[in-house]
Amino acid sequence: MPSKQNKTEEWIKKAQSLIWHPFTQMQDWEKDLPTIIVSGKGATLRDIEGNQYLDATSSIWVNIHGHRHKTINEAMKRQLDRIAHSTLLGLTNLPAIELAEQLLEIAPKGEAEDEKLSKVFYSDNGSTAVEIALKIAFSYWQHIGGTHKLKTKFVSFTNAYHGDTVGSVSLGGIDLFHAAYSSLLFDTIKIPSPTCYRCPINLDYPACEMACADEAEKILKKKHRQLAGLIIEPLIQGAAGMLCAPPGYLKKMRVLCDKYDILMIVDEVATGFGRTGLMFASEHEGVVPDLMAISKGLTGGYLPLAATLTRQKIYDAFLGDYAEFKTFFHGHSYTGNPLGCAAALANLTVFKEEKTLEHLKEKIAYVKKRLKPWKRWRHVGDIRQVGFVVAIELVADKKSKQAYPLEMRVGVAVCQEAKLRGVLLRPLGNVIAIIPPLSTTMDELAEIISVVGVSIKKVTAKIKI
């Protein structure tokens, strides 16, 4: 019998040699000791050696009600005893039907009946949910016909992140991730990122009167005849470092999309399911998208599932005799997976039963209060908070906003310090993002904030540039 120690060493060796990890320099990974997670409960993760960590990234923005939640576990077990998977090609299943009904019920709503989101197209990750929106929007105008057939291009934002498949990378605007593939991608038109801390047009909010939206309008006005859709991350550009748009910007884009006859695709993959304090970020500005992509929090962080929601008029454009070939020729092997849909339904049940969004208000206010004094810290350039999404941008020089060079890996160093103190984070360059499960308790929240504070102080005090 191998001893427990030997067994752990064996796992470590395999972990270093067998798997190619995402967004990871494997040369570093092979040298560092991997943390092997074996279990979780609530906001806590436990590794193979029994160390415990608070999951302050929600396992990369997906977990909502904590790990191993009774309601979700039980719903999945019940579904498992019926069936794990069957296809949506030519068949359907109960959890997929019930989930579609509930998703359309909670989706952002306006006053007009015809702007309602009324159809659900399932897939299995955020990138594909975005690609589906893209293909639907593109085909929509082709089906409508006439001069609308010229509407074949998409407009997106610098600093945007919509996923890692080739189509979603084409929409992206983060050079570090996307530039390497530029010759492989289709052309998109870019609007400067509406981010206030590093304003692309060098103005100050609110004196600017949202001049960035006027810049956007100039582009839309000039190009609308060829534009099929505009895609936007609502309120926050996540992967770029939780960059915040000025209040009202999203609504303004809705108005402009209507004015210039452009489909508005809202990517709620990161912001959906309560992250920003409301079920969807679009609700903060009363926006109803034409197409909406959701994934990450959809199953409460349990299984890969995604959906693209759309309005009736878009769906209707695909109807016709079979021989017209207006069918939406797209689907995935696991589309509408019953087990995933059962997890998603249970996720929504917990929102209701535990009044998650109501309890979140107090936590959001607490974080705001705790972080307020940090604004005075020497290397804290900006603190951004939208609901329960928090980001602290560290800078080499506060006055000039000079960034630490990326290769100094300041964000990584802060996260390493935090890990030693039992808090798991993942940096976005020099930005420390705190995105715990919505179920995180006040005590756990207090601990996370204390640890992040100590870690930032420790690292920034050491660094000289």
Ligand SMILES: *Cc1c(COP(=O)(O)O)cnc(C)c1O
């Ligand atoms: C994570 C993310 C995606 C991609 O989702 P995956 O499931 O990782 O493919 C798309 N858009 C946004 C805004 C995201 O944060």
